[in-house]
Amino acid sequence: MLRALRTAALGMAGQQMNVDTIANNLANVNTTGFKKSTVEFQDLLYETVETGAGSALEGHEKPDMVQIGSGNRPVSTYRSFSQGGIAETGNPLDVAINGQGFLQIQRPDGTIAYSRDGAMRVNSSGQLVNASGLTMYPDITLPEGVSSINISKDGVISVLIDGSIEPEEVGQLELVTFMNPAGMEAIGGNLYSQTEASGTPMYGSPGEDRFGVVEQGYLEKSNVDVVKEMINLIVSQRAYEINSKAVKTADELLALTNNIKR
Amino acid sequence: MDINLERLKNAMLLQTQKNDVTANNLANINTIGFKREHTFLQSLEDETRNTLASQTVHDQGQLKQTDNPLDLAISGRGFFTVQTQSGQAYTRDGHLAVDEYGALRTTAGHLLMGAGGPLVVSQDGLKTGSVRISQHGEIFVDDDYVDRLQVVDFDNLENLQRIGTNLYVNNADPQPDVLEEPVILQGNLETSNVDPVQEMIHMIELQRHFESSQRVLTNYDRMLGKAANDISRYQ
Numbered sequence: 001m002l003r004a005l006r007t008a009a010l011g012m013a014g015q016q017m018n019v020d021t022i023a024n025n026l027a028n029v030n031t032t033g034f035k036k037s038t039v040e041f042q043d044l045l046y047e048t049v050e051t052g053a054g055s056a057l058e059g060h061e062k063p064d065m066v067q068i069g070s071g072n073r074p075v076s077t078y079r080s081f082s083q084g085g086i087a088e089t090g091n092p093l094d095v096a097i098n099g100q101g102f103l104q105i106q107r108p109d110g111t112i113a114y115s116r117d118g119a120m121r122v123n124s125s126g127q128l129v130n131a132s133g134l135t136m137y138p139d140i141t142l143p144e145g146v147s148s149i150n151i152s153k154d155g156v157i158s159v160l161i162d163g164s165i166e167p168e169e170v171g172q173l174e175l176v177t178f179m180n181p182a183g184m185e186a187i188g189g190n191l192y193s194q195t196e197a198s199g200t201p202m203y204g205s206p207g208e209d210r211f212g213v214v215e216q217g218y219l220e221k222s223n224v225d226v227v228k229e230m231i232n233l234i235v236s237q238r239a240y241e242i243n244s245k246a247v248k249t250a251d252e253l254l255a256l257t258n259n260i261k262r
Numbered sequence: 263m264d265i266n267l268e269r270l271k272n273a274m275l276l277q278t279q280k281n282d283v284t285a286n287n288l289a290n291i292n293t294i295g296f297k298r299e300h301t302f303l304q305s306l307e308d309e310t311r312n313t314l315a316s317q318t319v320h321d322q323g324q325l326k327q328t329d330n331p332l333d334l335a336i337s338g339r340g341f342f343t344v345q346t347q348s349g350q351a352y353t354r355d356g357h358l359a360v361d362e363y364g365a366l367r368t369t370a371g372h373l374l375m376g377a378g379g380p381l382v383v384s385q386d387g388l389k390t391g392s393v394r395i396s397q398h399g400e401i402f403v404d405d406d407y408v409d410r411l412q413v414v415d416f417d418n419l420e421n422l423q424r425i426g427t428n429l430y431v432n433n434a435d436p437q438p439d440v441l442e443e444p445v446i447l448q449g450n451l452e453t454s455n456v457d458p459v460q461e462m463i464h465m466i467e468l469q470r471h472f473e474s475s476q477r478v479l480t481n482y483d484r485m486l487g488k489a490a491n492d493i494s495r496y497q
Binding site for chain 2: 210
């Protein structure tokens, strides 16, 4: 009976985590480049209970065994890197990656993080930075007196300087892919970092091989589907509820047991 | 008297075990590919008492569509084969990921097996989006045939034992049959086949059964009390 209590409690804890994840997806429904997560569950170990010696009936090949499980556990949060919708912003420093690939961003400690968020800005020294002020990698610095910026589909950034007619090339955006992008670790700020599970980064230029192209003046929206999340929310709330009923049943059985002897 | 108490105790114990199984079914209501366990009582030949038996119900779970090309569901019979440290195991959970070497693995990290060993879908720099799996389990990477999924079936599913992490192992001698034409649906996952209504009814049933056994036991106890205390009282 105590096993049933624990099993149902694990069921509730798992659904709680499911709701947490859905809430985070919904909270980020308008976050640029956000990728939704789903929780994956697995069953836990089983105990094979022998139900009395000689329980095999005449003519039975083997005794029936009873396997009593011990609940479930969340085993991973799977991040879906499917393409989000692409929305026009009109800002010349916004880029959306249409297809696979991540932009590289240099963190303050010098390590490289990866992002799908292509909302870039220029800092006081002319460097291209992301929305939270971290510099893009490879480092791209705009010269002074820029009148217009053009980013081609293959990531080449060229600028037109006041008074000149010839555009000047200042750098190129580089994209990175991973064998298993779902294995990357989300570190907040729309950034991901490489892990053992994701594999090592593979570099390329936008539009090359299987890398996506960059679209200037657009941003990638989140890939969260509100209707789907709402349905998942209903399912996990009900699953939570029904597990609480299992707790209640186990509790009532225990109460009855206590009442055997008054 | 003795025997009757023993039988009541047994009846109550069986109900609590049934409750454990029901609780596990409910806890796994959202576990991909989970199959519910059905418990039933069976009488011994001399009819002195019942024992509990259970069976895994391998009915098809509903399919849910996902956006992921590496989510596979089997429609109808069959199990995916995976490699564990202690040999081959079988699962209906087709939620896969590509590891850092380009091999397909389940969420628990076990290698998914094809007809020719572990399935590797990487060619240098390949992304996972380009994996296509036909209805019969042939795997194409960029339209190049790689291998086919090892989908197996068993004559007697009762020989399968659960070992957790959505896996089953085969306990008996007969080797599994490889299915030539399994029905694989890419971009789908099979949900658990636990029916909440049925499980709730089970819980109500077993709780009431437990309750009536408890009542009878309490009454026996009273009778025994009377026998011990009142009969011997002269006055």
